[in-house]
Amino acid sequence: DIVVTQSPDSLAVSLGERATINCKSSQTVLYSSNYKNYLAWYQQKPGQPPKLLIYWASTRESGVPDRFSGSGSGTDFTLTISSLQAEDVAVYYCQQYYSTPYTFGQGTKLEIK
Amino acid sequence: EVQLVESGGGLVQPGGSLRLSCAASGFTFSSHWMSWVRQAPGKGLEWVTNIKEDGSEKYYVDSVKGRFTISRDNAKNSLYLQMKSLRAEDTAIYYCASLAGTGWYFDLWGRGTLVSVSS
DSSP states (O other): OOOEEEEOSEEEEOTTSOEEEEEEESSOOEETTTTEEOEEEEEEOTTSOOEEEEETTTEEOTTOOTTEEEEEETTEEEEEESSOOGGGOEEEEEEEOSSSSOEEOOOEEEEEO | OOEEEEEOOEEEOTTOOEEEEEEEESSOGGGSOEEEEEEOTTSOEEEEEEEOTTSOOEEEOGGGTTTEEEEEEGGGTEEEEEEOSOOGGGOEEEEEEEEOTTSSSEEEEOOOEEEEEOO
């Protein structure tokens, strides 16, 4: 199974500042035949289901604000929120969909400093 | 409105059974792989099972193999999860989720239904 590890577990950032969350997979999620990274990012606010933010490591889902961006390749990935807004307080998860069982990182709790 | 609505959760004793349902609306259900993903109280997300558009392929996480069965009825736009031999560690919110047509990421989630396994 591919193990996905996020860092940090929690993060406090001031409003308007940049937030960066890291995600590392135990093996590559880059599929050589199409050169796509099989990695997604989700946002989960308290009492709500997860919401898809990013897929293919860097493609923003429709309707997601452009302050959210994803980067990385192979085994190391990053979710960046360029200017933190109050509504971004949530837990963020990365997920690999390269192979079953699809696995998620443990989550990163993002708070306002 | 595009949505998934789960039902069927509740309190069940260890060793018991439960059947979850998920009603889909607002999109072409029969054209999507579907999944169940669970979240234990205060914990992270765990993929449980997938089913192909026509039900011909199914995949499970090892911890539920032989105990859980995913199925679907495309005529009723519904997804199901039959759970048996339930254990305390199966206690979680169970989310129904659709997989995107272009990849195995989850592009639509229901609000979930809580399954509690306890004596």
